[in-house]
Amino acid sequence: xxxxxxxxxxxxxxxxxxxxxxxxxxxxxxxxxxxxxxxxxxxxxxxxxxxxxxxxxxxxxxxxxxxxxxxxxxxxxxxxxxxxxxxxxxxxxxxxxxxxxxxxxxxxxxxxxxxxxxxxxxxxxxxxxxxxxxxxxxxxxxxxxxxxxxxxxxxxxxxxxxxxxxxxxxxxxxxxxxxxxxxxxxxxxxxxxxxxxxxxxxxxxxxxxxxxxxxx
Numbered sequence: 001x002x003x004x005x006x007x008x009x010x011x012x013x014x015x016x017x018x019x020x021x022x023x024x025x026x027x028x029x030x031x032x033x034x035x036x037x038x039x040x041x042x043x044x045x046x047x048x049x050x051x052x053x054x055x056x057x058x059x060x061x062x063x064x065x066x067x068x069x070x071x072x073x074x075x076x077x078x079x080x081x082x083x084x085x086x087x088x089x090x091x092x093x094x095x096x097x098x099x100x101x102x103x104x105x106x107x108x109x110x111x112x113x114x115x116x117x118x119x120x121x122x123x124x125x126x127x128x129x130x131x132x133x134x135x136x137x138x139x140x141x142x143x144x145x146x147x148x149x150x151x152x153x154x155x156x157x158x159x160x161x162x163x164x165x166x167x168x169x170x171x172x173x174x175x176x177x178x179x180x181x182x183x184x185x186x187x188x189x190x191x192x193x194x195x196x197x198x199x200x201x202x203x204x205x206x207x208x209x210x211x212x213x214x215x216x
Contacts, residue, residue, distance in 0.1 A: 013030055052076055054099070
């Protein structure tokens with residue numbers, strides 16, 4: 001007998017529904033998130049059982065549990081799952097059962113499950129984007145503090161390492177630390193520009209010889 005699993009994932013708890021091939025609900029329980037609690041509901045099902053869950057907050061751990069214990073995971077696109085959005089009775093118990101029913105009827109709007117390497121790269125990029133937004137927030141805050149004291153940010157304020165010093169409650173201009181490597185690079189560029197400019201200067205042609213005028 002084929003069975004189907006629908007899981008409504010939340011941050012702390014999840015609703016797990018199990019139905020048979022005729023659509024009869026065999027189990028529908030609300031359990032805390034975790035491997036042991038989830039397997040306490042679906043652990044006795046045969047290997048290869050299909051399990052559907054939405055791409056909600058923190059679904060990565062559930063995908064790993066289902067894959068490790070031989071289930072067939074199906075990731076549901078939440079925006080395209082019109083049955084749940086248009087359901088008259090909206091709660092976790094009905095949502096998990098509807099997921100299982102859609103899976104049984106092969107009407108599930110699925111999303112692509114990326115491989116682990118791609119998921120890790122996505123997480124790294126999202127973390128970097130959050131750090132960039134945090135850096136921008138802190139920079140804007142520093143600019144606001146300087147503006148409150150009648151100061152404006154100097155040109156190239158955020159190029160290289162910066163220091164902001166205050167004495168007696170008076171802020172000073174941010175001072176950029178010049179490194180020896182930067183000075184050497186600038187001197188090399190200036191030397192190359194001079195050499196290029198000297199090579200482009202054409203030598204002045206010699207003046208023609210003037211013969212003396214014949215005596216009359």
